[in-house]
Amino acid sequence: MQIESVYHRPTDNYAYVCANGDLKIVLRTKKNDIHEVQLIAGDPYDWTEDSKGQWEWNKETAPMKLSGTDSLFDYWSITVRPPFHRLRYGFLLISQSQSIFYCEKGFYDHPLKDNGYYFCFPFVHTSDATDVPKWVQNTVWYQIFPERFANGNANNDPQGTLEWASAEPSPTNFFGGDLEGVIEHLDYLEDLGVNGLYFTPIFKATSNHKYDTVDYFEIDPQFGTKETFKKLIDECHKRGIRVMLDAVFNHSGYYFPPFQDVLKNGEASIYKDWFHIREFPIVQEPRPNYDTFAFTPFMPKFNTQNPEVKQYLLDVGRYWVKEFDIDGWRLDVANEVDHQFWREFRTAVKEIKPDLYILGEIWHDSMPWLRGDQFDSVMNYPFQTNVLDLFARKTISSRKFMENMTSVLFLYPETINKGLFNLVGSHDTPRILTECGENLDDVKQIFTLLLTYPGTPCIYYGDEIGLTGGMDPGCRKCMPWDRKLHNQELFKHIQSLISLRKKEPLLANHGSIKWEYESGLIGFRKYNQEKEVLVLINPHDRKVNVNLKSKLVRAAEWKDLLASKILQKDSSSIFIDIPAKQFIIISVQ
Structure with a gap:
């Protein structure tokens, strides 16, 4: 028995509270090394005195289930409900040739009498359950890049706007997409079956992508007005469609007024501590002497530990929830913002709308953000990577794919997996049809997986009708509204999968x-x-x-x-x- 591979900790993805008060316990062992695991557990204060005056701790034994296997490990699980909400527990590991007892203090030949050696889960509080808002579990998202979805009002087009879809997308060109265009096509989205819209940033900015915010309290004029946005929210809610906005709280845009003040007044600026400026005067080339997103001098990084910055951004978070009743925040570059800011952000927005969905953009193991005090969920990029490696790049086998997917499942509590934001394409990645060499069969298999898998799936606008395009800016083409240009076979396939997901509870995160x-x-x-x-x-x-x-x-x-x-x-x-x-x-x- 290879005990070096045995692992458990009484927290995070290895021991967690479910919303109904159950406690889920997970153990990791070497793959194919152990054929049986028993949980030995009891209340830490439940003792019985025998006829000789000796005290014996009352414990019970229950079999654990082999719940998954990846390339290196087996994962065993059990769900229990401690009658008095407290639990001390250990594991009896049984192989073909031996049995070993594993507890907090190490490995022993047999279960111990002293429960002080056992793992401790001090109390099962349902308030500690890391459950996502219930509506998210039944949501199929549709990501909209507003500048390229539909132009509903030519009067708000920025100067130099091109005729719709008359040219290839570039980092600097504009085609006039706006919020009225989205309103005009809500029937299309409802027909497809999606019931959540995720918008990339809509706040005032100079670029076509709007990740360089100039004013966090204003809709960009090229997208419309606050009245238009309010109408969009109302029309979506009438149809049972939720709306999630993109918040860029890691950095501002170059023309954000406080940063412009710093550029003008240097060390005398009252906003100099709003950013991470290492020295004055400010230098932008060859690399900026202030922290930025990547090394982009036009996106200076906020100092979110500064009380004024914190108050400003928290007010932004509250404003769009309170005034417009949005249903979710997607948080850009979330892993580069300090944890304490996100804790305060969660408190601020959830006080207004307790079932608001908080989604972080994190591309790696995200457990530190998913302990119930910061985010509800993260974007599941490991899902996307594995899907592309199997179906598009064809660099892994079917078995390796499933082992990788099992690893991802056991990264987080099952309660978190229900709300993981699963995607196969976005404004940051090549189009899925292009990734698959325009092989429609591969794409249909990918969407079959996406729309039946645990989590909350997202379709990038246009992927459902076979839009193509390479890496940004190629993946940001204008949505074609001539139905003759739509791949109806793919559309109907995705439409039928969404419909099936709504009808069959087991496909919508139940079980x-x-x-x-x-x-x-x-x-x-x-x-x-x-x-x-x-x-x-x-x-x-x-x-x-x-x-x-x-x-x-x-x-x-x-x-x-x-x-x-x-x-x-x-x-x-x-x-x-x-x-x-x-x-x-x-x-x-």
Whole structure:
């Protein structure tokens, strides 16, 4: 038994409280090293005196479930509900040749009597549950880059605006997209089935992307007015569509008035401590002598520990929630802002709207931001990376893909996974159809996965109709509104998947999940005690035949959910042929 690989800590993704008061416990062991794990646990104060006057700690033993396997480790889990909300616990690890007891103080030959050696979860407080707002679990997002979605009002076009889609996008050109254009196409979005809109920045700025904010309290004039935005919010809410805005609190734009004051007045500026300026006079070339986003001199970094800066940005966060009833904030470059600022930001906005969704842009392991005091969720870029590596770049095998995806699942508590923001393309990445060499079968498989997987999925505008484009600025083309230019096959496929996700609770973050490798397919099983849903995708150029077995204890009905037809009744297993580059979604109940 390789005990060096055994790991647990009584916090974060290894021990966490669920909203209903349950406690989820996870243990990591070496892959294929241990064939059974038992949890040994009890209330720390529950002791019984025997006839000889000796005190014995009362503990119980329960089997843990093998919940996932990646390339290096097995993950075991169990859900318990301590009757008095407290728990001391350890693990009995059993292999073919030995058993070892693992607890907070180390490894022993057998379970110990003194519970002071055991892991401690001092109290299960439901207020500590890291659950996402319930509405997020049932939301399918649609990301809009406002300058390129639709031009609804030519009167607010900036100077030099080009005719819609008359040229390739560049870092500096404008085509006149605005908020009225979005309002005009809400019927289209409702028909597609999305029920959440995520806008890249809409505040006053000089660029076409608006990540260089000049005024955080004003809508950019090229997008419209506050009245237009209020109308957009109202129209969305009438249709059951939520709205999330993009906040750039890491840095301002070059023409942000306080930074302009610093450029003008130097060390005498009253705003000099709003930014991280290392010395005066200010120098911008070859590299700025003040902190910036990357090394871009036109995006100076805020000093969010400065009380005036903090108050200003917190007021921004409150303003758009209170005055316009937005439903979420997406936080740009969130990992470069200090944790204390985000704690205060969460308190400020949640006091106004408790079910507001707070989403951080973080590209790496994000557990430090997901402990219930900062963000509800983060953008799930590891999901995107693995999807592209398998379907587009074809650099990993089906098995490696599933192992990688399992690793990502166990990075965070299951409660967080329900709200992870899953994406396959955005304004920062090449178009998914372009990434796949314009192979439609690959793209359809990707969306099948995206729209059935745990989390809250997001579609980048135009991906649903086969828009192409390389890295920024190529991925920021104008949305074509001539339906003859739309790939209707892809649109209808995505539309049907969204509809299915809304109808089938197990596809919308209800129940548990486990990746399962079957004959070269990629697949996962989502399940509860009464029902299972299996999602199977064949990424290969050959047909695959697979024998599927139900985990239910009774004979069941097998149904193809996309085709809406019964495949087999009263059976615990079924043989399925999945053609090359195809997929199937099966319910078992």
